[in-house]
Amino acid sequence: MLAQLFRKRIFLAIALALAVTSALALNQPVPAAAPPAATAHPSSEVDLNVVAAATVQPPKSSTAQPTSTTIPSTNTPLPTATAIPATPTPTIDATPTTRPDNQAPRVGIQVGHWKSKELPDELARLRTSSGAFAAGYAEADVNLNVATRVVDLLKSHGVQADLIPATIPPGYDADAFVAIHADGSSSTNSRGFKLATPWRTSRAAQHLLDSMVAEYGKATGMPQDDAVTFNMRGYYAFNYRRHEHSIARTTPAVILEMGFLTNAADRAMMIDQADRIAVGIANGIVRYLNERDPNDGAALLPPEYKTQRPLAAEGVDIFALPRNSANIVAHVGPESRLFVFQERDGWYQVVVRGGGRITGWVRRELLAETNDPLPTPPPATDS
Numbered sequence: 591m592l593a594q595l596f597r598k599r600i601f602l603a604i605a606l607a608l609a610v611t612s613a614l615a616l617n618q619p620v621p622a623a624a625p626p627a628a629t630a631h632p633s634s635e636v637d638l639n640v641v642a643a644a645t646v647q648p649p650k651s652s653t654a655q656p657t658s659t660t661i662p663s664t665n666t667p668l669p670t671a672t673a674i675p676a677t678p679t680p681t682i683d684a685t686p687t688t689r690p691d692n693q694a695p696r697v698g699i700q701v702g703h704w705k706s707k708e709l710p711d712e713l714a715r716l717r718t719s720s721g722a723f724a725a726g727y728a729e730a731d732v733n734l735n736v737a738t739r740v741v742d743l744l745k746s747h748g749v750q751a752d753l754i755p756a757t758i759p760p761g762y763d764a765d766a767f768v769a770i771h772a773d774g775s776s777s778t779n780s781r782g783f784k785l786a787t788p789w790r791t792s793r794a795a796q797h798l799l800d801s802m803v804a805e806y807g808k809a810t811g812m813p814q815d816d817a818v819t820f821n822m823r824g825y826y827a828f829n830y831r832r833h834e835h836s837i838a839r840t841t842p843a844v845i846l847e848m849g850f851l852t853n854a855a856d857r858a859m860m861i862d863q864a865d866r867i868a869v870g871i872a873n874g875i876v877r878y879l880n881e882r883d884p885n886d887g888a889a890l891l892p893p894e895y896k897t898q899r900p901l902a903a904e905g906v907d908i909f910a911l912p913r914n915s916a917n918i919v920a921h922v923g924p925e926s927r928l929f930v931f932q933e934r935d936g937w938y939q940v941v942v943r944g945g946g947r948i949t950g951w952v953r954r955e956l957l958a959e960t961n962d963p964l965p966t967p968p969p970a971t972d973s
């Protein structure tokens with residue numbers, strides 16, 4: 591029933607969206623929802639399994655969701671980066687860990703580097719993180735401009751959308767979380783978008799990523815840069831074990847590098863066609879929300895793998911992608927210990943312990959479990 595209301599709301603939003611061209615005009619009232627109760631963040635002593643159980647969303651009344659979700663692109667040019675108005679820091683409470691059945695999905699859109707000076711003491715080292723800068727454009731401004739449009743588009747779909755600065759509300763719990771960044775490179779030829787999930791990738795996070803790859807690529811026509819970095823997956827906002835100011839363990843999350851600010855074509859897209867970028871992001875999120883099974887709480891749980899070692903005396907090759915034709919990024923000996931973060935098609939994605947930043951894919955049957963302690967996620971970074 592409530593799902594039907596939500597479906598109607600989405601179709602209404604699409605109809606309205608088709609009728610108007612301004613992104614701001616798409617903004618419709620957010621569905622009435624109980625104000626979020628302030629929830630105490632669990633202390634680090636709390637058993638993570640207990641926290642996980644408490645944060646799994648309650649079943650929703652129906653899994654039926656609409657499939658038609660495309661938001662039309664509106665191309666309102668943004669003249670200059672300096673034209674972005676100052677936006678006050680929003681006040682956001684962590685969502686209640688158990689949401690009533692009748693609430694619309696909640697989505698957090700984080701503006702990379704925005705108000706990083708206000709980061710809490712536990713993340714003080716990131717207060718000076720200002721992101722990429724090129725041709726007079728600061729990354730945080732570009733991120734904010736796009737993120738604001740994404741939030742408006744999501745609200746037009748009946749989604750509760752929060753605009754979140756660098757500081758994550760403690761234990762932020764939502765149906766999806768997307769951190770928005772722009773890349774920088776010393777090479778002006780580097781271009782394309784990147785998407786990454788947290789190290790421990792839940793099925794829901796992978797689904798969110800796949801939906802965003804498809805929709806972002808379709809809306810923007812930009813190439814995908816497969817070189818997802820160590821920094822992206824170790825993004826500080828994902829690290830619920832280390833930081834109080836992070837997303838909840840069960841919040842499906844991705845970090846997006848929209849393109850390279852240092853590349854003229856990517857920069858023109860992000861600055862002059864910010865709406866097109868925003869449509870790609872919003873469509874990816876809405877596609878995930880429509881496709882997921884809200885009753886599948888297990889999809890939200892990040893996997894926990896045992897530490898692995900190579901089975902063969904000669905060690906194993908580590909591939910850039912989960913296929914035999916991919917580039918070999920490293921070879922490690924039998925004494926190596928590998929931390930597994932994700933499994934796909936019979937391959938494990940691993941990080942080599944003590945191996946600097948070596949990460950890649952190994953066929954599962956070439957590895958054996960060890961009883962070495964579970965890894966601590968790699969250090970938090972700001973991307």
Ligand SMILES: [Zn+2]
Binds near residue numbers: 703729772973
């Ligand atoms: Zn960034």
